[in-house]
Amino acid sequence: MARLTVVAEERDGAGGGEANLRADGVTHVFETAGGPLMAVTDVSFTVEEGTFVGLVGPSGCGKSSLLQMMAGLLNPTEGRIVMGEEEIREPRPAEIGVVFQESSLLPWKSARENVEFPLYLRGVERSVREKKALEMLDLVGLGEFAERRPHELSGGMKQRVAIARGFCQDPSVLLMDEPFAALDEQTRMTLGDELLQIWERHKKTVVFVTHSLTEAVYLCDKVLVMSARPGRILKEIDIALPRPRTYDLMATETFGRLRAEIWELIRGGDRP
Amino acid sequence: MSGAGRLSAQIGIVVGIFLAWEAAVQTGVANPRIVPPPSQVLPMALAMLGDPEVLHHLWITSAQVMLAFVLVAPLGVAIGLLLGESDYFGRAFKPFFYFVASVPKSVFLPVFILAFGIGFTQKVAFGMFQAIFVLVISAIAAADSVSADYLKMARAYGASRRQIYQDIYLPAMLPVIVEGLRLGMIFNITGVLFAEMYVSRAGLGHLVANWGMSFEMVKLFAGILLAAVLSIAVNESLRWYEKRIGAWRG
Numbered sequence: 180m181a182r183l184t185v186v187a188e189e190r191d192g193a194g195g196g197e198a199n200l201r202a203d204g205v206t207h208v209f210e211t212a213g214g215p216l217m218a219v220t221d222v223s224f225t226v227e228e229g230t231f232v233g234l235v236g237p238s239g240c241g242k243s244s245l246l247q248m249m250a251g252l253l254n255p256t257e258g259r260i261v262m263g264e265e266e267i268r269e270p271r272p273a274e275i276g277v278v279f280q281e282s283s284l285l286p287w288k289s290a291r292e293n294v295e296f297p298l299y300l301r302g303v304e305r306s307v308r309e310k311k312a313l314e315m316l317d318l319v320g321l322g323e324f325a326e327r328r329p330h331e332l333s334g335g336m337k338q339r340v341a342i343a344r345g346f347c348q349d350p351s352v353l354l355m356d357e358p359f360a361a362l363d364e365q366t367r368m369t370l371g372d373e374l375l376q377i378w379e380r381h382k383k384t385v386v387f388v389t390h391s392l393t394e395a396v397y398l399c400d401k402v403l404v405m406s407a408r409p410g411r412i413l414k415e416i417d418i419a420l421p422r423p424r425t426y427d428l429m430a431t432e433t434f435g436r437l438r439a440e441i442w443e444l445i446r447g448g449d450r451p
Numbered sequence: 452m453s454g455a456g457r458l459s460a461q462i463g464i465v466v467g468i469f470l471a472w473e474a475a476v477q478t479g480v481a482n483p484r485i486v487p488p489p490s491q492v493l494p495m496a497l498a499m500l501g502d503p504e505v506l507h508h509l510w511i512t513s514a515q516v517m518l519a520f521v522l523v524a525p526l527g528v529a530i531g532l533l534l535g536e537s538d539y540f541g542r543a544f545k546p547f548f549y550f551v552a553s554v555p556k557s558v559f560l561p562v563f564i565l566a567f568g569i570g571f572t573q574k575v576a577f578g579m580f581q582a583i584f585v586l587v588i589s590a591i592a593a594a595d596s597v598s599a600d601y602l603k604m605a606r607a608y609g610a611s612r613r614q615i616y617q618d619i620y621l622p623a624m625l626p627v628i629v630e631g632l633r634l635g636m637i638f639n640i641t642g643v644l645f646a647e648m649y650v651s652r653a654g655l656g657h658l659v660a661n662w663g664m665s666f667e668m669v670k671l672f673a674g675i676l677l678a679a680v681l682s683i684a685v686n687e688s689l690r691w692y693e694k695r696i697g698a699w700r701g
Contacts (some may be wrong), residue, residue, distance in 0.1 A: 279604050282598065287622045287623070299609075
C-alpha cells in the first residue's frame with residue numbers, strides 16, 4: 180500500500196488544478212433540417228486532475244457531443260467548458276489528446292506514421308517524432324508492427340494504435356470517444372485492462388465515453404450518468420473500488436450494485 | 452495459385468486462343484477471306500511497326516490522345532472536386548453530369564465536325580468530350596470517399612486547413628482519382644479512334660476504316676491488333692500505378 184500513498188501524494192503535489200476539466204451549464208443545440216435539436220442541456224460537472232471519469236447514457240444522449248465540446252471540436256450554445264482557468268473554444272492538441280475509434284486511423288499511413296501524426300502536424304522533427312512514436316507503440320505492445328498499415332492489423336491492434344496516438348503528445352487530458360465500441364467483448368476487456376495499466380503509470384486525466392456499463396464501472400473513478408436526449412447529468416456515481424483493478428472485482432457485490440445503480444438510472448431516465 | 456502459376460496459365464489461354472483461331476481457318480471452319488489466320492496477321496502487325504507510313508498515322512493518333520488527355524484530365528478532376536465539395540455547385544450541376552453521362556456521346560459527332568472540321572482539333576475535342584463525364588463523376592466519388600472520421604481526428608490534433616488538404620484529402624482521394632483517369636483514358640481513346648473512323652484524313656482509325664472498306668482483311672486485323680495492344684498497354688500501366696498508390700486500400 181506504500182506505493183498507493185506515494186501516488187496519492189504525487190497527485191496532491193501536482194494538483195494545481197491545471198488539468199481540471201469543468202463544464203459550466205453547458206447546452207448544445209444542433210441546427211438540423213427539421214429544426215433545432217437540443218443535444219445536451221444545462222450540464223455541469225468537474226473532472227479532477229488525474230482521475231478517470233466515465234460518461235454513460237442511452238444512445239443519442241449527447242455524450243459524444245459533450246466530448247467533442249471538451250475537445251474543442253464543437254462549441255457550446257450556452258455555458259462553457261473550462262480547463263484550469265481557460266475556456267476551451269478550439270482544439271488544444273498539446274494539452275488535450277483525443278482517442279477516436281479505429282476508423283479514424285489513416286489507412287495510407289503505417290502504424291508508426293499514424294501515431295506520430297499529431298507531432299507531424301506540429302512540425303516536430305522527423306527523428307524525434309519517430310522515436311516517440313516507437314516508444315508509444317512499445318507501450319501498447321505493438322513495437323514490431325510499427326511499419327504495418329491499418330488493413331494488416333486486427334481490430335484490437337488498430338485500437339491500440341489509436342490509443343498510442345492519443346498518448347503520443349503526452350497531453351495532460353485524454354478524451355476517449357467510445358474507443359472500444361467496434362471491438363468484441365474479449366478484446367475490449369483486454370484493452371481496458373491494458374489502458375488501466377498505462378494510466379496507472381502516467382495518471383492522465385481521462386474522460387471515457389462508453390455505452391458499456393461494465394466497462395464504465397471497471398475503469399472509472401467516477402461515472403457521470405446521462406439521461407436520454409436532451410442529455411442531462413442524472414447523477415455522479417463514485418466508484419469506490421480499490422486500484423489497481425482486477426477481473427475478480429467484477430464478481431464482487433459492490434461492482435454488481437454500482438452497475439445495477441447505473442442501469443436503473445439510465446432505464447428510469449428513458450421513461451417520460 | 453502462385454503468381455507465376457497464374458501468369459503461365461494466362462499466357463497459355465492467350466496462346467490457346469491464337470492456336471484455335473489458326474486451326475479454325477486451316478480446317479475451313481472460318482472463311483479465310485473474312486477471317487485471315489494469325490500466321491498472316493501477326494507478321495503483318497510486326498511489319499506495320501516498321502512501316503514509316505503506318506507509324507506516321509499511329510503518331511498522329513497518339514498525339515491526339517495525349518493532347519486530349521493532358522487538357523481534359525485537370526479540367527474534369529477540377530470540376531468533379533468542385534461539385535463534390537461545394538454544396539451549392541454540387542446540388543446545381545451534379546444531376547446534369549449524371550444525365551448527360553448516360554447519353555451515347557457518338558450521336559454528338561456530327562456536331563463536332565460542323566464545329567471543328569475533320570482535322571486534328573476535332574479529334575482532340577471529341578476525345579475530351581468522351582472522357583470528361585467519367586472524370587467528373589469519379590472525382591465526385593473521390594471527394595465523397597474522404598471519411599468524416601479522418602477530418603474530425605485531424606482537426607482534434609490541430610491540423611491547419613492546408614494540412615487537412617495536403618495530408619488528408621489528397622492521399623485519401625488519389626487512388627480514386629487515378630482510377631478515374633484510367634477510365635477517362637479508355638473513353639478518350641475510344642472517342643479519338645471513333646472520330647478518325649467516321650471521317651478523317653489520318654490516324655490509326657482512318658487506316659482501319661479504309662482497310663475495312665477496301666476489303667484488306669489481313670491489314671484490317673493487324674490494325675485492330677495494334678489498337679488493342681496499345682490500349683491495353685496504356686490501361687495496364689495506369690492500373691499498375693493505381694494499385695501502387697492505393698495499396699493501403701487492402
